[in-house]
Each structure stands twice: as structure tokens, then as C-alpha cells.
Amino acid sequence: MPSTSTSSERQTPAFAAQLFDGETAASHDVTLNLMAGGIEITDRAAAKVRLWTWPGLAAVDPPLAGQSLRLRHDSEAGTRLIVPAGAAADAVLKAVPHLARRFNPQRLGRQALIAAACIAALVVIGYLVLSFLPQTVADVMPTSIRQRLGDHIEHMVVKSYKVCDSPAGRAAIAVLDKRLSESLPDTPPFSVKVVALPVVNAFALPGGGIVVSASLIAEARRPAEVAGVLAHELGHVYYRHPEAQFVRVMGMQLLLRLATGNATGDTLGGLAGLLAILRYSRSAEDQADAFAARLMAQGHIDPMGLRDFFIRIQKKTGEGKSGGLLSGIGDMFSTHPGTSERIDKIKPLPPGEARPVMSPKAFADLKTICN
Amino acid sequence: MTVTVETRPAARGEPLTISYVPRPGLWGIAIVNWLLNVVTFTLYRFWAKTRVRCHIWSCVHINGEPLEYTGTGRELFLGALLVFGVLFMPIVVLTGLIYLTLGPESPALAGTNVAASLVVVVLYGMAVYRARRYRLSRTLWRGIRGTLTGSPTRYTFIYLAALILKFVTFGWSSPAMNLELEHRIANEAMFGTMPFRFSGASGPLYRRYAVCWFTILFVAAIIVGGLAAAAALSGDNLTQYFRDFGTRTGPAPKSVALLGVATVTGVLLLIALYSLIWSAYTARQMNTFARYTTFDKAGFTLNATALSLVWLNFGNILILIFTLGLGQPFAMQRSARYFIDRLRPEGTVDWAAIGQSTARIDKRGEGLADAFDIDIF
Numbered sequence: 001m002p003s004t005s006t007s008s009e010r011q012t013p014a015f016a017a018q019l020f021d022g023e024t025a026a027s028h029d030v031t032l033n034l035m036a037g038g039i040e041i042t043d044r045a046a047a048k049v050r051l052w053t054w055p056g057l058a059a060v061d062p063p064l065a066g067q068s069l070r071l072r073h074d075s076e077a078g079t080r081l082i083v084p085a086g087a088a089a090d091a092v093l094k095a096v097p098h099l100a101r102r103f104n105p106q107r108l109g110r111q112a113l114i115a116a117a118c119i120a121a122l123v124v125i126g127y128l129v130l131s132f133l134p135q136t137v138a139d140v141m142p143t144s145i146r147q148r149l150g151d152h153i154e155h156m157v158v159k160s161y162k163v164c165d166s167p168a169g170r171a172a173i174a175v176l177d178k179r180l181s182e183s184l185p186d187t188p189p190f191s192v193k194v195v196a197l198p199v200v201n202a203f204a205l206p207g208g209g210i211v212v213s214a215s216l217i218a219e220a221r222r223p224a225e226v227a228g229v230l231a232h233e234l235g236h237v238y239y240r241h242p243e244a245q246f247v248r249v250m251g252m253q254l255l256l257r258l259a260t261g262n263a264t265g266d267t268l269g270g271l272a273g274l275l276a277i278l279r280y281s282r283s284a285e286d287q288a289d290a291f292a293a294r295l296m297a298q299g300h301i302d303p304m305g306l307r308d309f310f311i312r313i314q315k316k317t318g319e320g321k322s323g324g325l326l327s328g329i330g331d332m333f334s335t336h337p338g339t340s341e342r343i344d345k346i347k348p349l350p351p352g353e354a355r356p357v358m359s360p361k362a363f364a365d366l367k368t369i370c371n
Numbered sequence: 372m373t374v375t376v377e378t379r380p381a382a383r384g385e386p387l388t389i390s391y392v393p394r395p396g397l398w399g400i401a402i403v404n405w406l407l408n409v410v411t412f413t414l415y416r417f418w419a420k421t422r423v424r425c426h427i428w429s430c431v432h433i434n435g436e437p438l439e440y441t442g443t444g445r446e447l448f449l450g451a452l453l454v455f456g457v458l459f460m461p462i463v464v465l466t467g468l469i470y471l472t473l474g475p476e477s478p479a480l481a482g483t484n485v486a487a488s489l490v491v492v493v494l495y496g497m498a499v500y501r502a503r504r505y506r507l508s509r510t511l512w513r514g515i516r517g518t519l520t521g522s523p524t525r526y527t528f529i530y531l532a533a534l535i536l537k538f539v540t541f542g543w544s545s546p547a548m549n550l551e552l553e554h555r556i557a558n559e560a561m562f563g564t565m566p567f568r569f570s571g572a573s574g575p576l577y578r579r580y581a582v583c584w585f586t587i588l589f590v591a592a593i594i595v596g597g598l599a600a601a602a603a604l605s606g607d608n609l610t611q612y613f614r615d616f617g618t619r620t621g622p623a624p625k626s627v628a629l630l631g632v633a634t635v636t637g638v639l640l641l642i643a644l645y646s647l648i649w650s651a652y653t654a655r656q657m658n659t660f661a662r663y664t665t666f667d668k669a670g671f672t673l674n675a676t677a678l679s680l681v682w683l684n685f686g687n688i689l690i691l692i693f694t695l696g697l698g699q700p701f702a703m704q705r706s707a708r709y710f711i712d713r714l715r716p717e718g719t720v721d722w723a724a725i726g727q728s729t730a731r732i733d734k735r736g737e738g739l740a741d742a743f744d745i746d747i748f
Binding site: 079119250 | 407436437439460463562
């Protein structure tokens with residue numbers, strides 16, 4: 001474009017434009033001169049001359065061909081300069097290439113940063129809520145609260161199923177209780193209940209309750225099998241895994257709400273469903289297994305009972321059948337990949353160490369507790 | 372007889388025009404927003420919303436000059452965080468503590484739950500008002516900001532009172548109450564130093580309200596009557612059918628599925644019918660409110676109709692469902708266009724007389740509005 005100006009600094013002819021000064025909504029007619037360092041804006045009527053330097057200049061909206069260019073400048077927050085489409089806008093865009101760039105690396109970087117920060121925040125909060133807090137809160141939870149929680153969850157899970165009870169059966173459970181309690185000095189207080197659940201299952205509740213399904217009792221061939229299962233569940237009770245799991249579920253609901261901004265809905269309503277979805281982590285199962293091994297060794301209970309039972313159940317559930325309604329609730333038979341490894345870890349006691357858990361008569365009484 | 376010649380205002384004012392001029396780029400925004408929302412569990416939504424608003428605002432041209440949205444995602448995020456920390460976190464923690472210490476059947480727990488629901492009801496008006504104030508204060512035209520100068524607390528009280536009154540009058544106070552609320556919020560709105568004015572009576576709304584109210588009643592009576600008749604005609608068969616539901620020897624799964632499909636279809640049809648009937652009133656109310664509003668020497672005519680409103684909302688729902696949320700910006704654009712394309716300003720505005728707003732600006736965004744999900748914008 002040929003220069004019509006005599007000034008050495010002036011690069012292009014003067015253009016007419018509009019300016020809004022941010023003080024009133026009136027439109028001001030201005031003249032633009034593109035200088036080496038920026039745009040010189042002359043408002044004849046107000047007798048005012050501004051210089052908008054190139055670095056502080058930004059487009060309000062991404063420039064579009066055939067539409068006027070809307071500019072702002074860092075030096076005047078509310079002021080807007082409207083450069084008409086055509087020669088004027090083309091000249092400005094040529095002088096300030098960063099205005100026209102459709103691909104804006106700075107904005108993309110900012111977006112990536114925001115997204116990364118969001119994900120990082122979710123990861124940190126997620127770790128706190130799902131991993132760190134649950135066990136910490138579980139460890140300091142008072143016994144009264146643990147028991148109340150346990151009662152409530154038992155009520156939700158067991159619901160309409162029959163609780164098995166007979167005088168002889170109760171006596172057999174008492175024998176089992178005594179044997180397990182005396183095996184280790186740090187065996188936590190616990191109570192066993194047999195419930196006519198339709199699946200082979202056992203799970204620990206907050207506060208020390210252990211629910212054993214009648215099908216599990218029916219499936220067991222010798223007392224050491226039942227004792228082994230209970231020893232494992234006692235491990236969960238000892239480490240307060242059920243309590244931690246409860247806190248985890250509550251935390252997850254809270255987290256979900258924080259993320260989605262959904263304020264409505266009942267906090268504890270979906271508890272039962274979520275409990276069923278979640279499982280203990282592998283490390284929690286390993287902890288419970290280790291506790292069980294220690295208990296059986298000290299208490300002279302044959303660990304091969306637990307091992308045999310484990311293998312038998314794995315064969316059954318491995319044949320394409322799902323674990324059933326309660327397969328997730330802290331049970332020991334979930335068929336996740338680590339099961340075989342866990343079975344291999346169970347080692348027999350030295351010969352002659354194992355002693356009978358209960359008399360054949362007591363075991364028979366236990367087997368018929370649901371009749 | 373005297374003849375007044377108004378030369379000055381006519382000379383200084385400029386006829387007001389408003390139009391929606393679409394710009395390219397909404398697809399790009401929609402796709403990036405959607406992807407980032409997915410990877411951040413929707414935590415990115417504050418920034419996403421801001422980008423869409425920027426785009427849509429820039430398509431709204433008033434006298435040839437587009438609006439500019441100056442809000443930021445950070446402001447919205449901080450607003451939502453504050454509401455979560457001050458309001459929802461305490462409620463959740465309190466509920467949890469009561470649950471743990473007093474048990475799930477405790478009356479205190481039920482009381483807290485009721486109180487928590489009431490908080491949402493009570494604060495809804497606050498959310499509406501503050502959201503509108505935030506958006507106005509972040510809307511720039513020719514460099515001049517909008518504002519809402521009134522008290523959110525007072526609006527919240529009036530909103531709650533209106534809600535209760537509507538309930539106890541079986542809806543019959545709705546036209547008067549809606550007018551009162553719009554009267555409040557519109558008269559407190561300003562563009563720069565120029566206020567919006569709203570005045571008019573709710574009387575003209577009542578005819579249409581009565582027609583819609585009785586139509587709903589009539590349709591409901593027909594449906595209930597029809598169901599009762601069907602039940603009576605089929606007699607024991609129907610009773611037996613429902614009794615069979617609980618037993619294992621009940622109806623074949625195919626028949627159960629059929630019943631389910633029929634129920635869902637029926638409910639959806641009822642909702643569609645209900646919203647169609649009420650849209651006749653909503654359209655009339657929107658048009659009337661537009662007619663009651665003035666800005667400087669300009670008035671407004673809006674041409675909203677029942678069918679077009681239903682199509683707008685139904686279409687938006689379809690867009691959201693079939694694009695799995697990716698089309699959200701386009702739903703927003705449809706809503707904006709609907710209003711602007713049907714709005715016709717008449718009269719002039721003296722722009723030179725409008726100065727920059729001096730009202731205090733909210734530091735944070737509309738946290739309550741995010742939690743309550745008050746509208747599509």
C-alpha cells in the first residue's frame with residue numbers, strides 16, 4: 001500500500017473508526033494512524049489523542065473476515081475501539097498479527113492448565129476421601145457408633161432373611177467363639193450370626209458383627225473350615241475394614257456431589273447399593289489373610305480347612321456363576337484375579353500342631369442350626 | 372390548543388434495534404468443552420459455561436454493536452466452591468454426624484433432612500437474583516456495564532412468600548405474584564446509569580390463566596375417570612394382574628415389559644400435554660412482561676407462542692439427550708435466539724445520556740445458581 005503520509009513514523013494512511021470510551025454509551029468518531037509502536041487514536045471532538053501500544057492490544061472477539069474488528073487495550077479497561085471491516089481492519093491485522101491468529105497457544109495452554117488443575121485436585125481429594133480418611137476415621141470411631149452402624153447395615157442387608165437359632169447351635173457357636181477369642185490376645189470382640197441367606201457367604205460388619213450364611217455352614221465339611229472363614233473375617237474386624245468402607249462410601253457420595261454440583265438428593269439413600277458395588281481392596285484382603293494365618297497358628301487351628309474350603313468355593317463360582325447378591329460385601333470368595341495367589345499363601349502347620357476345633361457333636365449341632 | 376414540538380429527544384435518540392448474528396466457532400467450543408468436562412468429571416463446567424456465554428453474548432447485536440461477556444470461569448468456580456463449603460458441606464457433615472450418633476431412625480435426622488430441603492426452597496429466589504445480577508454486571512455493551520441495584524435478601528423473601536401464596540391459592544395467585552417478582556427485578560435492573568422500567572397490572576393475564584387452569588383440571592378429570600372406568604370394566608382381571616406381580620407365577624415377562632413401556636409412554640405423554648397447556652400461559656406472560664418493560668424511550672413487543680415454546684424446550688431436551696450433552700451450547704443458543712428473534716423494540720434511546728455504572732461488582736460468580744441449576748444459561 002503506498003504511503004500518503006509525509007511523517008517518517010507513519011506507515012499507512014489514516015482510517016476512520018469508532019471509539020466507546022467506557023464513560024458513556026455515546027459513540028465517538030476517531031481517526032486511526034498506525035505507528036511503529038502502536039495505534040494512534042485521535043478524537044477531534046474531544047481533542048484527545050491516545051496511543052495504544054501493540055503489546056497491550058487484544059481483540060474482544062476472534063476477528064472474522066468481513067466484520068469490523070473490536071479491540072481493547074490493557075491501559076484502559078472499559079474502552080473499546082471498533083475498526084470497520086475492509087482496508088482499516090486489514091491494515092491493523094497486518095500490523096498486529098497476534099490479533100488474527102485463530103489458533104491461540106496461550107488460550108490452549110490456559111485451558112490445559114485449568115483441566116490439569118481440576119484433575120489434580122480430583123486426584124488429591126480422591127486419595128484423601130477414598131484412601132487416607134476412611135481408615136483414619138475408622139480407627140478413631142467410638143465403639144457405640146461402630147455398633148450402631150453395624151446394626152443398621154445388618155438390618156439393610158439381612159432384611160427379610162431368617163436368622164438361624166437353636167439352643168444346641170448357639171452352644172456350638174459359643175464353643176467356636178471361645179476358641180477363636182483365646183487363640184490370640186488381640187482378637188477383637190465379635191459376635192457371630194447365622195442367617196438363611198441364599199448364597200455361600202460370610203462378611204464382617206462395623207462393630208464386630210460377623211454374618212455367616214446358612215449355605216456356607218451347609219457347605220462346610222469340617223469345623224476347621226468354618227473356623228478359618230471366621231478367622232479371616234475377624235481380620236477385617238480387627239483392622240476395622242467395614243468401618244473404613246462405610247466412610248469411603250459416604251466420602252464418595254460427597255465427592256460426586258462436589259464434582260457435579262448436584263445439591264439435591266438423599267445422602268445416605270444409596271448406601272446399600274454402593275456397599276454392594278464396592279469391594280475390599282487387595283491389600284485389605286491380604287491383611288485379613290495374614291491375621292487369620294497368625295490366629296490359626298497361635299490357636300492350633302488347621303489352616304488347611306480354610307484352604308480346602310477356598311478351593312472348593314472357587315471351583316464352584318469359577319464355573320461361570322456369579323457370586324450372587326452379596327458377592328461384594330467384604331466377603332472372602334470374590335473371584336478376583338488374586339484368589340489363587342491367596343490360596344497358595346496358606347501354609348499347613350507343623351505336624352501334630354493342629355488340634356480339633358470342636359467335637360463332632362458340636363459341629364453337627366452347628367450344621368443343623370437352621371433346621 | 373397548544374402544540375408541543377419535541378425536537379431535542381427526537382434529535383438525540385437513536386432507534387433501538389436488536390438482532391442475533393451467529394458467528395462460526397460454536398462447534399469447536401462445544402467439542403473442547405465436552406472433552407474437558409468428561410476428563411474432569413464436569414469440574415471444568417465453569418470455564419466451559421464462560422466460553423459459551425462469551426460466544427453467545429458476542430452474537431447479540433444491539434444497534435449493530437455486539438454484547439461482550441466479561442465473566443471468568445474462575446469467578447464461577449469460586450462462587451460454587453463457597454456455596455459448597457458454607458452451605459452443603461455443613462449440611463452433609465451434620466447429617467452424617469446425626470446419623471452416626473443418634474441412628475438412622477432418629478427424628479433429628481428426619482428434621483435435618485427437611486431443613487436441608489427447606490434451605491433449597493428458601494434460597495432459590497436468592498439464586499435467581501444473584502445469578503441475574505452477576506450476568507448483568509459481566510455484560511458490556513459499548514464498554515458500559517449492566518447492574519441489578521436491589522437487595523437479594525428482599526427478593527428472596529418475596530420469592531418465598533410468592534411460593535407459599537401460590538401453593539395455598541392452588542396457583543391462582545401466580546399471575547399476580549409472577550408480575551410482582553418481575554416488577555422487582557426489572558425495575559432494579561440498569562444499563563449503566565439508565566434504569567429499566569416495568570409497570571403494568573396482572574389483570575390481563577387472568578383470562579388465559581383461568582383457561583389453562585380449567586383445561587388442566589378437565590384433562591385430569593378425563594384421565595382419572597378413564598382409568599377408573601377401565602379398572603371397573605376389567606374388574607377382577609386387573610386386580611388379579613397386579614396381585615400376580617408379587618408372586619413367582621405372575622404374568623410372563625413380555626407382558627410386564629409391555630406394561631412398563633405403556634406406563635413410561637403414558638407419563639411422558641402426560642408431561643407433554645401438561646407443558647403444552649401451560650405454555651399457552653407462559654407465552655402470554657412473557658409477551659405481557661415484555662410489553663410492560665421500557666428502556667429510556669423504547670418499548671418492547673415479544674411474540675412468544677405456546678407451540679413454539681414447547682418446540683424450543685422439547686428440541687433442547689432432544690439435543691442434550693442425543694448428543695450426550697455435547698450440544699449444550701447449541702441448546703443455549705436456541706434459547707437465546709428464540710427470545711431475541713421474537714423481540715421487537717420500538718422507540719429510541721439516548722445513548723449519550725447513559726454513563727458508566729458505578730455499582731459495586733460481585734467478586735464471585737453465581738454459586739447457588741450452579742447448585743440449583745436454575746436455567747439453561
